[in-house]
């Protein structure tokens with residue numbers, strides 16, 4: 001082993017020994033249906049206004065560290081009560097990191113359900129925290145109430161993450177079970193509403209428990225490139241997070257552009273509505289193909305299990321040959337064996353997907 005390799009082995013934090021970097025599939029010149037992005041652009045006149053407005057941004061200055069203007073607009077647009085301070089992150093990924101750092105101590109646990117968003121585990125492990133993943137039920141991806149409540153009792157997790165709707169399964173968890181989990185927790189319960197734009201479900205009611213945190217992102221509503229997540233919670237929680245947050249984590253172009261487009265929020269809302277319509281059509285089309293069991297979804301993607309002589313992996317590869325990129329989940333978790341996840345795209349993209357799939361399955 002080289003000197004440097006053994007030096008790194010000596011000094012690096014233990015969990016890094018068996019961690020891998022998050023893999024992002026190359027996606028040049030493809031129909032990109034793998035990452036829950038909104039496929040739509042802005043109307044030309046809005047693009048022009050935006051480009052004009054960029055002249056006022058002072059990139060030579062540090063951004064507003066408190067992002068007060070942007071927070072005011074988020075509060076207005078998403079109807080967040082003044083009682084709950086907002087914390088912004090460079091994507092909600094960064095907010096997950098802040099939450100994990102807030103509780104970081106030896107022997108602390110973070111809990112989630114499985115399968116769910118992989119960053120909860122990845123971030124917990126990178127900080128040398130225990131991650132406890134409790135399996136969902138394999139038939140409908142609902143929470144295994146008994147197993148989850150028992151694990152909370154045993155492990156006393158400092159943070160529990162629940163994505164509602166859940167990624168990659170697309171479902172919303174049962175009300176009563178959510179409440180029992182909140183009641184059983186001695187730590188924080190973070191309700192991750194990354195897909196709130198595509199469902200009528202609203203977790204705000206759970207703020208009546210003061211240890212609940214609501215976390216969201218603008219990534220899935222058309223602003224993934226900006227990297228902006230937000231959470232709101234009791235000030236006793238947000239005060240701790242503000243101690244860890246790096247002062248200039250939201251750059252001036254993100255603050256400016258998010259503020260600009262929130263002034264035209266109807267555009268984003270209409271795009272999300274179109275995706276919800278497309279979701280129903282895509283779900284029906286997948287079901288009609290008969291090679292798939294498409295699970296119900298309240299998000300902008302559909303999980304489907306393959307029932308065909310070709311495997312999920314083979315269908316994924318053949319679609320890629322045709323220039324269509326989706327996500328193959330086979331191998332990620334036993335409940336996802338032979339499963340694919342399709343992001344809902346534009347009308348044309350979804351038609352191309354269905355066309356491609358019908359050619360592949362014959």
Ligand SMILES: *Cc1c(COP(=O)(O)O)cnc(C)c1O
Nearest residue numbers: 091092093117163167194217219
């Ligand atoms: C996509 C996603 C996020 C990450 O959002 P960013 O703001 O882009 O970091 C968080 N949680 C869930 C459940 C997601 O699917």
